[in-house]
Amino acid sequence: MVTALRRISNVFKLRIGVAITLCAIAGMAATPGTSLSPEEIAVLAFAVFLSSASAGAFNQYAERDLDARMHRTRNRPFVTGVFKTGWAWLSCIVGILVFSVALAAWVLNAHVALYVFLGAFFYGVVYTIWLKQRSVWNIVIGGLAGSFAVLAGAAAVTPHLAASSIILALVLFLWTPPHFWSLATVLREDYARAGVPMLPVVVGDATAAWIILAHTVALAGFSLLPVFFGMGYVYLAGAVAGGSYFIIKSVELVREPGPKAARANFRASFVQLGLLLVAAIIDGALNF
Template sequence: MAIVEKTGFEDGAFRVSEAQAGDYVELLKPRVMSLVVFTAFVGLVTAQTSVNPFIAIFSILAIAVGAGASGALNMWYDADIDAIMTRTATRPVPSGRVLPGEALIFGLFLSAFSVMTLGLVANWLAASLLAFTIFFYAVIYTMWLKRWTPQNIVIGGAAGAFPPIIGWAAATGQIGLESVIQFLIIFLWTPPHFWALALFKSADYGRAGVPMLPNVAGEASTKRQIFAYTLLVAVVGVLPTVLGHASLGYGIVAGALGIGFVWYAWKVLAMPEIDRVMRPAKALFGYSLLYLFAVFAALLVDSVIARVGIAGW
C-alpha cells in the first residue's frame, strides 16, 4: 500500500495528470540547480586544463540534469511532508499538479540520462561521481537522514558539495586537491545556511516531524553550532590562497566575505530566544547565499585572470 501511495499506481492502473511543462521544470528545483551548475562550472574552469568547448558545455548540462533529477526524486518521496509545510505545500506533487508516479519516472529517467551523457561526453569518473551524488541525495539524505537525525543537513550536505569535484573530474579525469577544498567550502557552509532557515521555520518542520536541529536540540544549541560552522567556513574559504591555489586578491575577497559571514552568525548567536521575528536568522540565511556565490565567483575570476596571465591581482 505504501508503494501505491508513493508512486501513484492504484488498483493496477496508472493515472495521468494534466501537468504543464512549468510543473516539470519546478520538479527540477531550478534555484538549487543554478547553484549546482555554477559551482560545477567553477570546478571545471579552475582545473586550468584545456577542455573542448563541446565537452565542457555538455558536461555542465549533464550535471544540471542530474541535479534536477535529484530534485524530482526528492519531491516524489517528500510529498507527504511537503504537503504539511507552508514553504513546500504548493510544490507540484503535494499540490496534485504532478502525480507521484510521474515524478518518480521523470526523476529516474533524468538520472540515467545525465549519468550516461556525462560518461560518454567526458569520462566515467565524473559520471560515477554524478551517479553517487544523485544516489546520496535521493536515498541517503531524502529517504534516511532527513527523517532520522538532526544532523541530516551536516551529513546530507555532501550531496550539494560534490558539483565542483564533478566539474573538475569532467575536465581532468581526476580529483584534485583544489576541488576538494571547494567541496569543503560548500559542505561546511550548508549547516549554517539551512539551520538559519530552520530557526525561523521550526514550526513548519515540527508539524512535518522532520528532526531539524532547532526542534531537537533547541534554539540555543542551534545558534552555537551555526556560529562554530561559520567560523570553519570563513577559515576554509581562504585556504585556496594559503595553499597557493589562488592569488592574494582572492584571499582578501574571501577573507572579507568570511568576516561578514561571521558577523551575521554572531548576530544570530546574540539573538534573544524570545525574538519570534528572527530578523538576524533571516539576514544570515540571505547573506549565506550571497557568500557562497561571491566566493565561487571570486575563484572563477581568479582562475580566468591566472589563465590569461594578468599580473597584480
Template sequence: MTFRQVSELVKLRIGIMIAATAVTGYAAVADELRTAPALLLALAMLLGSGAAALFNHVCDRDIDRLMSRTRARPLATGLVRPADALGLAGLLMATAMTVAVLAFNWVVALHLFLGAFVYGIVYTVWLKRRTWLNIVVGGAAGSFAVLAGAAAVEPTRWLLPALLAVTLFLWTPSHFWSLAILLADDYRAARVPMLPVVAGIGRTAWAILFNSVLLVASSLAPWLLGVAGPAYAIAAGAAGLLLLGLNLALALRPGRKLAGWNFAASIPYLLVLFAGIVVDRHW
C-alpha cells in the same frame, strides 16, 4: 505535467546552483575556459540535480502536505502522480549520465551519480526524518558537483577541488540551519528533526557560528596551501568576515529577522568564493 509544475519539481534554482558549482570546479583546474565543455557540464549537472529533486518530492509528499511552505507542491496536492515523477526522474538521470560519459568521462558520471544518491537516498530517505545531523551529512551532495567539474578536465588534479569540496560541505549547515530557523514551525508540525526543532533557536544560532568558523577557515585553505592566489584570498577573507559578523549577531540576538539575513547572505557568500576562484585562475 505542465512546464511550471516541472520547473518546481526539479527545483530549478538549486539545479542552477549545482551547475554553477560544477563549472567552478571545471574553472579551478582548467588551463583555458572553453564554452562548449562548460555548457555540457552545466547541462549534465542540471539534469542530474533535477532527477534527485523529483525523487525528493516523491518521498516527501506526505510531510509536504503538513507544511505551509510546501503544501501547494504538485505531488503534495495530487496534481502530479508519483509514477510520472519517478519516470521523469529516471529519464533525466539517464540523460545526465549519458552526457557525462560521452562528453567527458566515467569519473564525472560517478560524481554526478554520487551527488544525486547522497541527496536522494542518504539525506531524503535515510536521515531527514531521523536525526538533526541530516543536513550535515546531506551537505556532501553539493560537494560532488565541484569534484565532477574538476574531473571533466583532469580527474587526477585533486587538491584544489578537494579543498573546495570541503568548503561546500561546511557551507550547507550554515546556509540551511538559518533557513530552518525561519521554518521551525513547519518542521515541528511535520515532525522533521531539524536542529532548531531539536535544540531551539538560540543553540542553533551558536551552532551556525561555530560551523561558519570552520567554513571560513576551510575557504582560506587553498591560499594557505599555495593552490590559490591573492585574488581568491581577498574574496574569501572579505566574504568570510561579513558572514561571521552576521552569524555573531544572530548568536547574540537569536530571532527570525537575523536568521533571514544570515540565510540571504549565505548564497552571495558562496558566489563570491566561486567568482574568486575564476578570477584567480583565469584573470
C-alpha cells in the same frame, strides 16, 4: 503557460540546479590541468544541472506526504495533485539522471559521471529517504551533494584531484549546514509540527545559533586555504569578503537567536557562496 513553467521550476528545483552547476564550474576553474573546450564545459554544466534537477524532482515526489504537513511546502504540485504520482514521473526522473550520467561518461570521463551520480544519490536517497526524518545529522551528510558537484568539475579537468579542488569541495560541505540550519530556525515551528528533527527543533534556537557560528567560522577559514594551492587574489578577495559577511551575520544570530536574524543569516549564506564561486571562476579564467 507561465504557471506551468513555474510548477516545473518548482518540482525540479531549478534555482538550486543553477547553484549546483556553478559549484561544478568553480571546481573546474580551481583545478590545474588540461583546459576544457567550450563544448566540454557546456556538457559538464548540462550534466550537473540535469542530475540536480532529477534529484530535486525525486525529493518532492518522495516527500509529498511530508510536504503536505508543512505550511511552506503544502502547495507543491505533487501535494496538491496537479502533478499525479506514478510510473510516468518516476521514469522521467530516473531517465533524466541516467542521461546526465551517461552524457558525462561519454563526453568527459567515468570519474565525472560517478560524481554526477553521487551528487544526485546523496540528495535524493541519503538525505531525502534515509536521514531527513530520522536524524539531526540529515543536512550535514546530505550536504555532500554540493561537494560532489565540485569534484565533478575538478574531475573533468583531471581524474587526479588537486588539493585546491578537494578543499573547495570541503568548503561546500561546511557551507550547507549553517545555510540550511538558518532556514530551519526561521521555519522551526513548521519542522516541529511535521516531526522533522532539524537542529533548531532538537536543541533550540540559541544552541543552534552557536553551532551555526562555529560552522561558519570553520567554513570561512577553510575557504582561504585554496590560496596556498594555486588560487589567486581574486579568489582570496571573494573568500574574505563573503566569509567575513557570513560571520558577522552569524554573530548577530548568536546575539539575537530567532527567525529575524536567522533569515538574515540565510541570505548571507547565499552572498558568501555566490562571492566564493564567482571569484573562483574569474580567478581560474584569469589564470588560463
